[in-house]
Amino acid sequence: MSVESMLGDLAGVGRSPTGGYRRFAWTDEDLTLREWFRGAAEATGLAVTEDRVGNQWAWWGDPDASLAAGRPGVVAGSHLDSVPGGGNFDGPLGVVSALRAVEALRRDGFVPARAIGVANLVDEEGARFGVACTGSRVLTGAMPRDRALALADGDGVTLAEALTRAGRDPDGFDRDDAALARVGTFVELHIEQGRWLVDEGSPVAVASSIWPHGRWRFDFAGEANHAGTTRLADRDDPALKLAALILKAREVATGLGCVATVGKVRMIPNGVNAIPSAATGWLDGRGADEEAVRRLVPSIEDALGVRAVEESFTATTLFDPALAAGLAELLGGAPVIGTGAGHDAGVLAAHGIRSAMLFVRNPTGVSHSPEEHAEPADCEAGAAALTTVLRSLAAT
Numbered sequence: 001m002s003v004e005s006m007l008g009d010l011a012g013v014g015r016s017p018t019g020g021y022r023r024f025a026w027t028d029e030d031l032t033l034r035e036w037f038r039g040a041a042e043a044t045g046l047a048v049t050e051d052r053v054g055n056q057w058a059w060w061g062d063p064d065a066s067l068a069a070g071r072p073g074v075v076a077g078s079h080l081d082s083v084p085g086g087g088n089f090d091g092p093l094g095v096v097s098a099l100r101a102v103e104a105l106r107r108d109g110f111v112p113a114r115a116i117g118v119a120n121l122v123d124e125e126g127a128r129f130g131v132a133c134t135g136s137r138v139l140t141g142a143m144p145r146d147r148a149l150a151l152a153d154g155d156g157v158t159l160a161e162a163l164t165r166a167g168r169d170p171d172g173f174d175r176d177d178a179a180l181a182r183v184g185t186f187v188e189l190h191i192e193q194g195r196w197l198v199d200e201g202s203p204v205a206v207a208s209s210i211w212p213h214g215r216w217r218f219d220f221a222g223e224a225n226h227a228g229t230t231r232l233a234d235r236d237d238p239a240l241k242l243a244a245l246i247l248k249a250r251e252v253a254t255g256l257g258c259v260a261t262v263g264k265v266r267m268i269p270n271g272v273n274a275i276p277s278a279a280t281g282w283l284d285g286r287g288a289d290e291e292a293v294r295r296l297v298p299s300i301e302d303a304l305g306v307r308a309v310e311e312s313f314t315a316t317t318l319f320d321p322a323l324a325a326g327l328a329e330l331l332g333g334a335p336v337i338g339t340g341a342g343h344d345a346g347v348l349a350a351h352g353i354r355s356a357m358l359f360v361r362n363p364t365g366v367s368h369s370p371e372e373h374a375e376p377a378d379c380e381a382g383a384a385a386l387t388t389v390l391r392s393l394a395a396t
């Protein structure tokens with residue numbers, strides 16, 4: 001089976017009438033994808049298990065016997081859920097390529113010296129419950145189980161209720177050290193979410209790090225009033241302050257060599273004929289240089305005379321440098337690049353699991369959109385690279 005044909009098997013699941021995919025965690029679409037994963041893994045000769053959080057692990061060889069022999073497994077995988085209006089590559093490409101790689105190794109008669117696994121990690125995008133990488137965060141204990149279970153979707157359905165509806169027991173939902181111990185090395189192949197490889201002229205890259213990433217909230221107060229009868233000079237309009245924030249964020253980020261985005265705003269009362277009484281803007285800031293990302297918000301605060309609330313800050317996630325360098329060499333001098341997007345592999349790396357990522361060229365660089373694409377030849381090159389990586393990592 002080619003990567004393209006396996007992706008084609010998924011192409012009808014969760015396709016939205018407005019274009020793109022909607023595959024949210026623990027919905028019917030997700031359950032269909034999980035069944036597909038089970039079937040495809042079993043057809044490849046793997047034994048599928050599910051950990052306490054709902055992540056699926058398909059094993060070639062007994063991972064516990066491998067661990068007991070001092071050779072914890074090598075796992076490749078990614079996720080099958082999507083953002084609203086997402087593409088068919090972000091996530092599925094990594095899962096499908098891992099299955100394809102294992103299939104190739106088995107066909108070649110490769111005899112692994114340690115168990116090899118393929119993972120489908122649950123709820124990576126956080127599109128339904130609002131927190132990304134829930135599957136890996138709860139698995140590793142980075143997010144407490146009670147906090148995760150209490151998260152609610154747009155209809156007020158909590159994760160605990162969604163698990164129950166999907167036939168899972170929320171009481172058992174918790175970090176799972178036994179499942180994690182089986183993973184000696186984790187490799188996530190992912191479509192590139194940018195155009196770096198287009199310029200580089202290479203179909204595959206190895207990741208060096210995930211950029212530091214912060215989210216801040218700016219609250220602006222004003223005075224609500226009538227949009228027709230209040231003279232401009234008499235207004236205290238917080239939307240103007242929000243507009244200033246958006247423009248200043250762009251200017252400061254440009255100067256610091258970072259990226260900054262105000263992609264979410266809230267107006268109160270949010271009426272077309274009302275001067276708002278309050279406005280809030282959320283700033284997402286990232287960049288290769290952590291010091292520069294740290295300077296982003298203080299610079300904006302000083303320039304505008306306002307104060308922000310830091311909602312989250314994740315420091316640089318460094319993938320194992322020796323592993324990244326080794327894989328780049330193994331792949332014939334593949335480029336080693338950083339990324340501004342978060343991934344489960346980053347959560348596992350932060351937990352201390354030896355982790356790596358491979359990126360596959362995306363001709364437009366567009367991601368989280370139906371326009372997301374990788375050429376079939378590049379998908380095969382990615383799967384071949386992953387096959388080479390698994391063969392090497394499981395050889396001893």
Ligand SMILES: [Zn+2]
Pocket residue numbers: 079090091124190343
């Ligand atoms: Zn992804």
